[in-house]
Amino acid sequence: MTLALIATDRFTSVVRRRRVALASLLVGGLAAAAVTLASPSEAEAAVRGGPNGIEFEGARDRRGVYVGPGVFFGFSGMKGTFVPDVGLNLAFGGGVSKRVLLGINLHGAKYLGRAEGASSWMFGGDFEFTGYAWQGLYLRTGLGGVGLPAGDPNNTLVAGIGGNVGVGYEFWLNATAAASVGITYDLRFLAGEEELVPAPLRHTGMVGMRFTFF
Known part of the structure; x- marks a missing residue:
C-alpha cells in the first residue's frame, strides 16, 4: 500500500512539473509572437507616433526614382x-541620398490679364537640384x-535663359x-531682345505646392 502511494505521488509530481513546463513554453511563445506582431515594418516604423497620433514626418529616405506634380x-x-x-509643373528624377535630389522640372504657365491677342503662355524646363538642410x-x-512673351507690341515669343532659387518645407504624408510648400525667385535673360524691352531680364516671384512620390 505504501509503495503504491509513493508511486502515485511521484507520478502526480512529474505530471505537475510537465504541466508547468508546458505552460511556461506556451506563455513564452505567445509573448514572442506578440512582440513580433507589434514590431512595425521599416516603412511603418518611419512614421512616428506622437501624443496626438501619427506625426507627418515619415521615413525621410528619398533615395530612388521620384515624380512630383505641382x-x-x-x-x-x-x-x-x-x-x-498661374501654372503647373512636373518634376521627376532620382534621389542621390536621403537629402539630395537631382532631376528635371517641366513647367508651363499662363499670364493673366494680358490684352486680347497678346501672347500669354510660358513653357520650359530646368535641371533641378534639391537639398534638405533639416x-x-x-x-x-x-x-x-523657357519660351515666354517678350512683352513688346508685336507679341514676340523669345527664349529666356536662366534659372531660379527657392526655399520651402516638405511634409511626409506616409512612407x-x-x-511641400515653398517660394521661388526666377530670373531669365531674354536672349536677343535687348532692343525690344527696356530690360532684357524677366523677374518672377512664385508660391507653389508640390506632391512628390518616391
Whole structure:
C-alpha cells in the first residue's frame, strides 16, 4: 500500500512539473509572437507616433526614382509692371541620398490679364537640384530655358535663359509620399531682345505646392 502511494505521488509530481513546463513554453511563445506582431515594418516604423497620433514626418529616405506634380502662382515683371501668372509643373528624377535630389522640372504657365491677342503662355524646363538642410526644410535651384512673351507690341515669343532659387518645407504624408510648400525667385535673360524691352531680364516671384512620390 505504501509503495503504491509513493508511486502515485511521484507520478502526480512529474505530471505537475510537465504541466508547468508546458505552460511556461506556451506563455513564452505567445509573448514572442506578440512582440513580433507589434514590431512595425521599416516603412511603418518611419512614421512616428506622437501624443496626438501619427506625426507627418515619415521615413525621410528619398533615395530612388521620384515624380512630383505641382501648381504655382506668381507675378512677373513685364513692361514696367507686374503681371500675375498661374501654372503647373512636373518634376521627376532620382534621389542621390536621403537629402539630395537631382532631376528635371517641366513647367508651363499662363499670364493673366494680358490684352486680347497678346501672347500669354510660358513653357520650359530646368535641371533641378534639391537639398534638405533639416528634416523637411529644403533649398531648391534650377537652371535651364523657357519660351515666354517678350512683352513688346508685336507679341514676340523669345527664349529666356536662366534659372531660379527657392526655399520651402516638405511634409511626409506616409512612407512614400510627401507634400511641400515653398517660394521661388526666377530670373531669365531674354536672349536677343535687348532692343525690344527696356530690360532684357524677366523677374518672377512664385508660391507653389508640390506632391512628390518616391
